[in-house]
Amino acid sequence: MKIVIIDYGAGNIQSIQFAIKRLGFDAILSKDPNEILQADKVIFPGVGEASSAMKMLIESGLNELIPTLTQPVLGICLGMQLMCNYSEEGQTKGLGIFDVDVIKFSNAVKVPQMGWNTIFNLNSKLFETINEKEYMYLVHSFYVPNTNLAIATTNYEVNYASALQRNNFYGVQFHPEKSGKWGEKILNNFLNL
Template identity: 85%
Template sequence: MKIVIIDYGAGNIQSIQFAIKRLGFEAILSNNPIEIQQADKVIFPGVGEASSAMKMLIESGLDKIIPTLKQPVLGICLGMQLMCKHSEEGNTNGLGIFDVNVVKFSNAVKVPQMGWNTIFNLKSKLFENIKENEFMYLVHSFYVPNTDLAIANTNYEVEYASALQKDNFYGVQFHPEKSGKWGEKILENFLNL
């Protein structure tokens, strides 16, 4: 199986690569459109700020490639947010794969939300053999409000979408690669899709 982690300068890619290796697979890092298009599975990570990450995607031409992919694609953290239509972070237009907007938590709560929180309302093969209210590791100040595309929810100030799915595109707000054995199980489920 050919697994490609998109390397566009805004991802915490090594911890994802190590997690895939622990599952017995090799993942290559690439920003080459042809290599990405030929992969069996694509992981789209993201750490940092939305507008600068989007700028790097546009400069590399990957903003045109990612929405056209036909194989399973998993966006992680900022990767998921960039797959949305728009983000309040840096007033950034995203890839528009998920027809939802990303908004900021209010000042009523500590931001970023950092640490462990539960996921529930699990729908999708991505969460096969994962129990309701399992803990995942999150670090984020912006979120996707609840939507029909949600395949998992989390509560922090509001109930929001902590995972999304549309067709072959999946997104998780949490970091499966930092979420212990259940996070790794989610990555394994993704590789088995």
């Protein structure tokens, strides 16, 4: 199986690579469109700020390529947010894969949300054998409001979409590569889709 992690300068890519290695697979880092198109599975990571990450995607032309992919694609954290229409972070136009906007938590809660929180309302093969209210590791100040694209929900100030799915595109707000055995199980489920 050929697994490609999109390398565009805004990723937590090493920890993802290590997690995939622990599952018995190798993942290559690439920004080469042909390499990405030939992959069986594509992981779209993201750490940092939305507008600068989007700028790097545009400079590499990957903003055009990613929405056309037909194999399973997993966006992680900022990667998931960039797959949405728009983010309030830096007033950023996203890739438009998920028809929803990303908004900021209010000042009523500590931002960023950092640490462990539960996922529930699980509704996808991505969460096969994962229990409701399992804990995942999150670090984020912006979130996707609940939507019919949600395949998992988390509560922090409000119930929000902590995972999304549309066709072959999946997104998770949490970091499966930092979420212990259950996070690795989610990665494994993705590789087995």
